[in-house]
Amino acid sequence: MSLTNNQLNDFVKKEVKKYEGVYVPVKANILERAIIRSVSPKRLHPNPDDEFSFPTVGPHFGIIAKYEAQFRSRGKIKDDPWDESIQVQKIYPDGYMILNGHHRWAAALRTDIKRIPVNIINITHEVDIENMLKLSDHDKRVSLDLDEVIFCDPKKTEAEKPLKFPFNKIYKERIRKGIPSLLHILSRNGYDIWVYSSNYYSYDYISNYFKKYSVRLNGIITGTARKVKGKEEASKRIEKMFKEKYSETLHIDDKVVLRTIKGQKDFDDIPIVDEGDGWAYAVINIIKKLYPEE
Template sequence: MESNTQFETYIADEIERHDGVAIPIRSGLLHRLLVRRCKCENLHPNPDDEFSQPSVGPSYRIISDYEKKFLNSERVYQNYFMGEEPIVVERIHPDGYMILNGHHRWAAAMRLGYPKIPIQVVNVVHNQEIKEIVQHSEHNKRVTLDLDEVVFYNGKQGQAEKALPFPLNKIYPDRLRLGIPALFRMLEKNGFDIWVYSMNYYSTDYIKALLRKYHLTATGIVTGTSKRTNPEDKKLMEALYVDNYLYTLHLDNAEVSMFDNVANEFRVYPINDPEHWSRDVINIIKELPSYD
């Protein structure tokens, strides 16, 4: 097992080796389905993650806890990664994969000398792509929704849309909340860009394909928001939205929030009938002021 200093040097060397060289590569469906394990040495620390930043760095307490857990799982189950979620990664040029989520588990496996680790390959949208989508949009109004809390049915929001037929329901296990298709179509008809977000690292291709099964599209799909913590990036993205949209609506389970960039105001419209959430939201939006 290497020392903490040696491991930090390894991280720094990896980041320097890929600085100015690494670019994301979109992975096709077969690659995402078939590649389930990878050599630990072919995973690279993400320079944008706090794990890789010298001022924060890895938590050796967390790494140590994972090391103990891995050793116990190997002894009991003959599988050191038993019960763990795979490391979420994105394929990159010139080699290997960039870690999006799971740095400490990867670090524990590396330090214990395990040759391979389970991975989940995803495609994600980056800030430059978001910028291009916004700047080339023909619309001047934006709606944002959380995938897990609002768009997907989670058992807490009334009813779900009818499940997809077999075998599509096995490929796309997530179901939409009842009324989401009607809401999306109303928003599209009225000239809104629709942006969906999630803290989880869904592959953008998965979300696009799932929405297509309901004859829907989203302007932008942004996942892994819990890791998008750079304050400068956040500031730039907020300025981008203000410059390109008259207003943004954020829809959640309890209210419709309006960020009005014309009047420089913030307004909240409560949803009074949660059992008919989509109908209430549609009626609220229809009554909003128009700047067209």
């Protein structure tokens, strides 16, 4: 499918018109996500909510041309454009909606590549968040960033021991030392545990990973950095749901613990000081001081 820039624009517009308001995200089962690692680019569809598909933004043809050149010289270049799979979600009525990787997909179409690697992800949608909140009977929550706080580089930060085979081949991210213990303590203190990430992870992947450490997560939100249509309005609705549900929120960052209480303008901003016993131990001590009687 050799397409000129104008033809590609027209093709994207037709695809968006065909699926916008019609497609429905569908959860892919674990077997499908494990087996399907590559698909024809024709089975992928541009995301109507992504800026790639916006008439006022659209494809960046310079980026597409760069990928085209890489595809045509595969095996001769150091940087393989397929080092990272295109991230997609399964949709009804057919195929997969692109979450991340539109320009590589467009370049694949223009260079007639038969199959491209994909990573099928079950992302969290607004209705999923609403259902998670309904399932909880707590009025307090704690939030942590998966990539900035929970996952770590074991060469730089002390980490929990990796899971035993074969799970260490499935769950490759390393968890910061003491995180499971910290989350257990927070749960015992009546907190719902919410984790989030700007990157794309499947809800069930993260949930099952933490179950290996006997940790139950109440909420998982990923792909927070994606630029999509209506994101600001959706964020406001979600924040409203959180405010109505929780009277208290703890946000644990890499360097501080921030506590806010509904109806109060003031908040607690407590620095995390590791005195040699580890980051998680320092946070646990903060929690104990907040709730000395518990």
